Structures are given as structure tokens and as C-alpha cells.
Amino acid sequence: MKVFADQDKCVASGQCVLAAADVFDQREEDGIVVLLNDNPPVGLADDVRQAAALCPAVAIRVEE
Template structure:
């Protein structure tokens, strides 16, 4: 799995961090998403997919 994020589309909602804090964080200055691990282990796949679904801006894409 590979994660792609459109930081321009991010609205700093923080839902990704709530769903998968091991994979996502937010910048201090503006809350925009930061990907901590663009290729997370399979054990986090469900949480990463949940983060993508929760994203209000649909800024997160999960690729195989």
C-alpha cells in the first residue's frame, strides 16, 4: 500500500490523525496533513483506508 496526499486540498480537519495516528500527523502552523509513513505495514491498512474515507476534502488516496 502507498499513500498519496493532496496537501493543497487538505482542510486541516484532523480526521486522518484520529483514524491512523501512526501514519498521519498535522503541521503545527496550519494543521495541514503530514504523512509519517507513506508505505505503512499491512497491519495498518484498515486504519489508513478509514482515514481516507473520513477525510472531508478527499485529499488522501490509498494505492495498492
């Protein structure tokens, strides 16, 4: 799995962090997504998929 986070699209809702805190974080100054791990372990795959589905700005993309 390969994960991409588009900081230009991000609206800082934080849904990705709530769904997969081991993979996503937010910048202190503006809440924009920070990708912590672009190749997460298999055990986090469902969480990452949920983060992508919950993102209101469609800023997260997952390639299987």
C-alpha cells in the same frame, strides 16, 4: 499499499490523524496533513483506508 496526501486539498480537519496516527500528523502552524509513512505496514491498512474515507477534502489517496 502506497499512501498519498495532497496538502493543497487538505482542510485540516484532523480526521486522518484520529484514524491513523502512526501514518498521519498535522503541521503545527496550520493543521495541514503531514504524511509520516507512505508505505505503512499491513497491520495499519484498515486504519489508513478509514482515514481516506473520513477525509472531508478527499486529500488522501490509497493505492493497494
